[in-house]
Amino acid sequence: MHYCDHNATAPIRPESRDAIMAALTIGGNPSSVHARGRAARAVMDGAREAVARLTNAKADNVIVTSGATESNCTALWGAVEAGGVTRLLVSAIEHPSVLKPAREIAERIPGVNLTILPVTAEGVLDLNALRDALTGEGKTLVAVMAANNETGVIQPVTEISRICRAANALLLVDAVTAAGKIALDATLCDYMTLSAHKLGGPQGAGALIVADGAPLNPLITGGGQQKGRRAGTENLSGAAGMGAAAAAVMAANADNGEEHARILGVRDDFEAALKQALPDARIMGAGAQRLCNTSCVCLPGLENIVIALDLDGVCVSSGSSCSSGKITPSHALTAMGMPAEYAAASIRVSFGWDSTAADADAVVQSLVRLHARAKSRVAA
Numbered sequence: 475m476h477y478c479d480h481n482a483t484a485p486i487r488p489e490s491r492d493a494i495m496a497a498l499t500i501g502g503n504p505s506s507v508h509a510r511g512r513a514a515r516a517v518m519d520g521a522r523e524a525v526a527r528l529t530n531a532k533a534d535n536v537i538v539t540s541g542a543t544e545s546n547c548t549a550l551w552g553a554v555e556a557g558g559v560t561r562l563l564v565s566a567i568e569h570p571s572v573l574k575p576a577r578e579i580a581e582r583i584p585g586v587n588l589t590i591l592p593v594t595a596e597g598v599l600d601l602n603a604l605r606d607a608l609t610g611e612g613k614t615l616v617a618v619m620a621a622n623n624e625t626g627v628i629q630p631v632t633e634i635s636r637i638c639r640a641a642n643a644l645l646l647v648d649a650v651t652a653a654g655k656i657a658l659d660a661t662l663c664d665y666m667t668l669s670a671h672k673l674g675g676p677q678g679a680g681a682l683i684v685a686d687g688a689p690l691n692p693l694i695t696g697g698g699q700q701k702g703r704r705a706g707t708e709n710l711s712g713a714a715g716m717g718a719a720a721a722a723v724m725a726a727n728a729d730n731g732e733e734h735a736r737i738l739g740v741r742d743d744f745e746a747a748l749k750q751a752l753p754d755a756r757i758m759g760a761g762a763q764r765l766c767n768t769s770c771v772c773l774p775g776l777e778n779i780v781i782a783l784d785l786d787g788v789c790v791s792s793g794s795s796c797s798s799g800k801i802t803p804s805h806a807l808t809a810m811g812m813p814a815e816y817a818a819a820s821i822r823v824s825f826g827w828d829s830t831a832a833d834a835d836a837v838v839q840s841l842v843r844l845h846a847r848a849k850s851r852v853a854a
C-alpha cells in the first residue's frame with residue numbers, strides 16, 4: 475500500500491510509539507505528589523519542552539489538549555470571552571475547526587462580527603484586505619494558518635504578525651500542517667495551535683501555545699490542571715507521543731533539514747513525472763511558497779477518483795467531499811477561485827517521513843491508468 479495522505483494523518487514515528495508505551499507503564503497521575511505522580515509530571519514537562527523547542531515558545535506557555543480542534547476552539551472562545559474581542563478576521567482557507575467556531579461565536583455573542591479574509595489565486599492571504607479590515611473599530615482577533623492543509627501554501631506569518639501588532643490585534647496561527655516542515659516562531663503570535671498526529675505522533679493530542687499576557691478563558695473547566703488553563707487529568711501517553719514526535723522531527727532535520735530535503739525530492743519528482751505523463755495536470759498554489767510535502771493536483775476530466783486510487787493501493791485525499799450524491803468543492807480551493815467542477819477533479823497528495831520514490835511512482839502510475847481508462851470511455 476502507498477500511503478500518501480500525511481496531511482490527513484502521518485503514520486506514527488517509532489520514537490513516538492516508544493514514548494507512548496513508556497508513558498503508559500508509569501501508572502501515575504501528574505497531579506499526585508508521590509514518586510509515580512512526579513514521574514508522570516516529568517513526562518508532561520518533557521513533552522511541553524519538546525513542543526516549545528519546535529515552536530520557539532516557552533514550555534510554560536504550552537497547554538496540552540485533545541488535538542488542534544480543541545486548541546483552535548479554546549483560542550477563539552477563550553480570547554473572545556476574556557479579551558473583549560468584538561471582531562474576528564478569519565482567512566477563507568482556515569480549517570473548519572477555526573471557521574466553524576468563529577461563525578458560532580459571531581452568531582451567539584451579541585456585538586461580535588466575523589469577516590472572512592480573501593486569498594489570492596495562489597492561495598496566499600490578501601494582505602491588503604487584512605490591512606483594510608483592521609482599520610475598523612474594536613478589539614480584533616485575526617486567524618491565519620501557517621500553511622494550508624490542502625495546498626501546502628505557506629502564509630506570510632511574519633508580515634501578518636507585523637500588521638496585526640501595528641493594529642493592536644490578537645493573532646491566532648494554526649500551525650498544524652506547517653509544524654515540523656518549516657521553522658515556527660510562536661513569539662510572532664498570541665495563540666499557536668498544533669496537532670500531534672500530523673507530526674507523526676498519536677491522534678487525540680495537541681497543543682495550544684498562549685503568549686504571556688494573551689487573554690484566555692479556559693474552554694474546559696474543572697480541576698486545576700495545567701495551571702487552570704485546561705482542566706482534566708492530562709493525556710500522559712498522548713503528550714509523551716507528541717513530545718517525542720516533535721523531538722524526532724527536529725532530530726531528523728538537525729543536519730540542515732535533511733528529512734525535509736528528502737521529502738521535497740519525493741514531492742518534486744512526483745510533480746515532474748506527473749506533468750510529463752499528463753501535461754494537463756495543474757498544481758494548485760505552485761506559484762507560491764509551499765511546504766515540502768504537499769501537492770494539490772487538478773486533473774481535468776478525472777473526477778472523484780479517490781476510491782479508484784484506493785483500489786490501486788494508493789491513499790490520497792480529495793479536493794471535494796460528497797454527501798447525498800452532491801459534490802461539495804473544498805472551501806479552500808473555491809476561495810482560490812477554482813470552479814466547482816475542477817475541485818471535484820482535484821486530489822491532495824501529501825508525503826512525509828516514511829514516503830519513498832516508490833510511493834510517488836505508484837500515484838503517477840495509477841493516475842496514468844485512470845486517465846487512459848477515462849479517455850477510452852470518452853472515445854467509446
Ligand code: PMP
Binds near residue numbers: 542543619651
Ligand atoms: N487544523 C488543520 C489545518 C488541520 O488539518 C486539522 C486536522 N485535519 C486540524 C486543525 C484539527 O486537528 P485535530 O485532528 O488534532 O483535531
